[in-house]
Amino acid sequence: MRLHPLTSLAAAGSTAVITTAAGSLPLSVAVCAAAVGFSFVVGTAKRLLPAAAAVLVPLGLSLLVLHGLFFPEGTTVLAAWGPARVTSEGLRFAAERAAQLSAAVLALLLFSFSVSVPDLVTALSSRGAKGRFGYVLASTLTLLPAISARVQRIRRAQESRGLVIRRGWFSRVIAFRLQAVPLVLSLVDDAGTRAQALEARGFSNRGPRTSFREVPDPPLQRVLRSVLLLAAVAAIAARLWFPTAGAR
Template sequence: MNPLTGLVLAGSGAVACLAWAHWAVWLAVLAASVGAAAAGRVLGKAVAAALVVVVPFALWALAIHGLFFPEGHTVLASFGPARVTAEGLEYAGGIVLRTAALVVVMLAFSTWVEIPVLRAALVRRGVPAQLGYVLATALGLASTVAERLERIREAQEARGLVVRKSLGGRFVAARLQVVPLVLQLVDEAGERAAALEARGQTLPGRRTSYVDEPDSRGQRVLRWVLAMGSLAVVLAVVVSAVARVLGGGR
């Protein structure tokens, strides 16, 4: 499969999750993403990276909306000012499901795609070389976040860091791991920028690539259909929202 086909498929799934607020759409996108990751033999990497994002978000959503949802009327349990309501749990579950679908669909693509092939495909279609490199590199970094965090954690534990099992202990450990990760990514970006400059990436002119990309007429048609369909959905949602705002204003 051409990497641009995978990119359009992932983008279409993200558009569907954002355009239609229905659990069936989110479950369909999530199931399709998991199936695609399994077919591409990257399911383990995609799930591990997704858990890093989804689990903390799910805990936050359940704590805020599950316990302090103002529109909740069906009280399941109460703990002082906190009330567990069915409406709050339903709202939090919807947010978590939509976020999980968005995260998994993008990580399934980013862990599957071959960065050199994606960059070559972007440059061949007129995307500036530096922009294509930045986009491809960002996807590559996203696919290795879980691995990088694991290596940082192992290095810190070797130096004496003790990760306590309590929620507070895990948050402290997460903060100690995220700071080195961000510094590492910033330092890497500087090194890559210097390497690009030294290799003449800022010079004008046409470029050739030794990397070949698989493609077919069917894939090209599919990309155009999905791209136009996603654009139509976005325009329909925006126009509808603007019409409601203007109608309410009058």
Template sequence: MTASSPRTAAGPDRPGRLNPLTLLAAAGSTAVITTAAGSWPLSLTVLAASLGLSAAGGTARRVVAAAAAILVPLSLSLVMLHGLFFPEGTTVLAEWGPGRVTAEGLGFAGRRILQLGAVVLALLVFSFSVSVPDLVAALSARGVQGRFAFVLASTLTLLPAISARARRIRQAQESRGLVVTRGLLSRVAAFRLQAVPLVLSLVEDAGTRSAALEARGLSNAGPRTSYREVPDSRLQRTARAVLVLVAAAALVLRLVQAGASA
């Protein structure tokens, strides 16, 4: 597939790593093409290739765990929904009361699961192998890109910090005599006691941080530079352009086809 090149996850600091935007283009175009094609052999290929790539990159366990958390409930839901109730289906395999297991329903569910699984895996392989600092540095620091990079990186940094603070607040409240019982009211009260200090301190800290970042030129209008060096090459830039064009072409082709057949 498109991303068959040296791994990034093996060593984020290794020379010769790929530009994160190239990875993003590869994963994104794979997702678009798979969705546009809607053919289950392709979905299966992408799925297998993604698994292979993540295994080679050493991220397989985390990717599979994350993918399973998403795909298992989704698959169960789809199989139950379309396996049992598919009024449009004609080939009835079994019937209980209102439920009719139809071949069409099962096929529909199966194809959907394969296709979604392929897209989810392709994107997760990207998420778990990209170096976020590189991605942030690769996005231009100005305008929308810079601000989007800020939001992405800051969220990933704050997630563990805020979870830890929520735990600390819970401990402090319990030390003041908070006992959470099973009753709904008790839980609602506990939520208020813990959410209020959490949100308050976060809003206050954000106020200080915004003053600090303003003073350090966050809103400067002029050109920016980047301290971190992100590898890039003409080859990669070309590859990115080609990937984006191919994905766009696949999209247009599919829509034109649909328009012609409708």
């Protein structure tokens, strides 16, 4: 059974909320493993893993440095260099926060890479969402792939004119500087073109809308979305009422 776009969105959002509210390292690791495994099943792993690494590696290192070396509540000192102390409590706290963040990011990235953007926009429109909101959401989900494809075209065009990109980070930084200007100018021009196209299609007009595209929404999935939203609300309430339970 194919999931409705709003069901996928509710599943990703509730998973991120519940995992964060629970604050459980085993649960976070299980969610990360499930998200990565499911990405291989749906065929999005090649896009999801590099994107997740680009987001999580710097954040994970910052958490490790901040909490692993400067955790004031740490008592079990493993190593010390002046004011910096590596404590087992700090490392555990950093690991828990990194796992929670990884679970939320992987769940949301899995949704963004696996959802059908036209179906999502149609589903939102059928629920009364404004056309501009659906367009902004669709543009957000497709922005990174569009920018990546445009950078590739700009680089090929510059290489055909004699640009040589040598190995090494310094040469790549110089090449990116040369590619940034045409990239930004093309995106600004594209934004104006899209604004005119949206205006011509009546996105700013009020009133009921119809669509040629239909997205089936079985009753069972509507019930599932309600259950997922209630579970997320319950997780937040439990965290607020029993804060020490989620910190363990």
